[in-house]
Amino acid sequence: MTTITSAELQEVLPALNRFALKLTRNADRADDLVQDCVERALNKAHLFDGQNLRSWMFTICRRVFLNQIRKEKSRGTQVDIENTPESKFSAKALQEDKMHFQDVVENFSKLPLNDKVILSLVVIEGLKYDEAAAVLEIPVGTVRSRLSRARAKLVELMEDEGVEEGTSLAAVV
Amino acid sequence: MTQPHYLIREQDLHAYIDGELSKPRRRAVERFLADRHLTLERAIELFRTNLGLHRYREKFYEDQELKTEVERLLKKHRCAGNEPPHFENVMMHNRG
Numbered sequence: 001m002t003t004i005t006s007a008e009l010q011e012v013l014p015a016l017n018r019f020a021l022k023l024t025r026n027a028d029r030a031d032d033l034v035q036d037c038v039e040r041a042l043n044k045a046h047l048f049d050g051q052n053l054r055s056w057m058f059t060i061c062r063r064v065f066l067n068q069i070r071k072e073k074s075r076g077t078q079v080d081i082e083n084t085p086e087s088k089f090s091a092k093a094l095q096e097d098k099m100h101f102q103d104v105v106e107n108f109s110k111l112p113l114n115d116k117v118i119l120s121l122v123v124i125e126g127l128k129y130d131e132a133a134a135v136l137e138i139p140v141g142t143v144r145s146r147l148s149r150a151r152a153k154l155v156e157l158m159e160d161e162g163v164e165e166g167t168s169l170a171a172v173v
Numbered sequence: 174m175t176q177p178h179y180l181i182r183e184q185d186l187h188a189y190i191d192g193e194l195s196k197p198r199r200r201a202v203e204r205f206l207a208d209r210h211l212t213l214e215r216a217i218e219l220f221r222t223n224l225g226l227h228r229y230r231e232k233f234y235e236d237q238e239l240k241t242e243v244e245r246l247l248k249k250h251r252c253a254g255n256e257p258p259h260f261e262n263v264m265m266h267n268r269g
Contacts, residue, residue, distance in 0.1 A: 015207070022217045055203045062203075066192075069224065104225030105232050113238060120233065120243045122191060123226045129193050131255065135246045148187040155218055 004045045004053065009038065012054045019058060023065050033068075037061045100158075107157035115150035122147055181205045186212070190219045 016037060020030035037060045041048070048056055108116065121132045122143070129147075133140045179185075179201035188194050189202045206213045226233070234240040 019213070022214070023220070052204065052207075055200065055207050058203050058207050059200070100221060101225040101228055104222055105229050108226070108233055109236065113242070116233070116236070116239050117242055117246070119226060120239065121246060123223050124230050124233065125243065125247060127250065129188070129191070131250060134253065135249045144184050144188060144193075147191075148184045151187060151219060151222060152183065155222055158222070 004041060004048060008053050009041075012057050013038075015054060016057050016061060019061055020065075023061070033061065033065060036064050040064065103158045104154070107154055110157055111150060111154060114146070115153060118143065118146050119150050119154070123151070177201075186216055187219065190216065190223060 013034070016034055017030060020033040020037070021027065024030045024033055037057060040060050041057055044060075108119070111119070118132065118136075121127045121135070122129065127135070129140050129143045132147075133143045136143065138146075177197065179198055181202055185194065185198065185202050189199060189206075194202060206216055234243070
C-alpha cells in the first residue's frame with residue numbers, strides 16, 4: 001500500500017495553494033479547497049500509485065472544485081455576486097468576477113452563429129462531444145477543433161490580444 | 174514502468190476542461206499543467222469562461238436565432254432517444 005508522508009505533502013502544498021487560489025479567486029475558499037484536498041488525499045492514499053503526488057493532488061483539487069460548483073448549481077445556490085457577504089468573497093474578487101462574466105456575455109455576442117451554437121451545446125447545455133457531433137452530423141474531431149477555436153476566440157476577444165493556439169502549445173509529456 | 178508519452182495540444186486543454194479525456198490522457202494533461210505556469214493560467218481562464226457561460230445562460234438565449242437553433246438541435250438529441258443533457262436538467266430543476 002502506498003503511503004503519503006507529511007514531508008511529501010508539505011512539498012506539494014505551495015503549488016496546490018496557488019492552483020486552488022487561481023480556481024477560487026478567494027483566499028478563504030482556496031484554504032478550504034486545499035484542506036478538502038488534503039483530507040481526501042489522506043483518506044484515499046491507498047489509491048495513489050506512488051508516482052507523481054503533485055499531479056495526483058491537482059487531480060483531486062480539480063475534482064473537489066468541480067463537485068463544489070456542481071453542488072452549488074444543483075442546489076440552485078449559485079454565487080450571487082450582488083448579495084454574497086464579503087466575509088465569504090472579497091470585494092476585489094467579486095468585482096473581478098463580475099467584470100470577467102460581463103466580458104463573457106459581451107464578447108459571446110460577437111461570435112459567429114456556428115461558434116455560439118457549438119459552445120451552447122457543449123459548454124452551456126452539457127452535451128458530450130460525441131452527442132454534439134451526432135446532432136450536428138459532423139465528426140467528433142470537427143466538434144473538438146470547432147469548439148477549441150470558438151472558445152479560444154472568445155478568450156481572445158476578452159483579452160483583446162492574441163492568444164497561443166494550435167501547435168504553439170504542443171508539447172510531449 | 175515507463176509512462177507512455179502524449180503530444181499535448183490546445184485541443185487537449187479544451188477537452189480537459191470539458192471532462193472529455195481518457196484517464197491516461199487526462200493525467201498527461203495534468204502533468205503538463207503542473208509543470209507549466211502559463212498554460213495552467215490559460216486552462217483556468219478557459220475554465221472560468223465555462224463558468225461564465227453557465228451563469229449567464231438565459232442572457233445568451235436572448236439571441237433568438239441562437240435559441241431557436243439550439244432548441245432544434247436539443248430536440249433532435251432527445252428524439253434520438255437520449256436523456257436531456259445534464260445542464261438542461263439542472264436548469265429545469267432550478268426553475269422548479
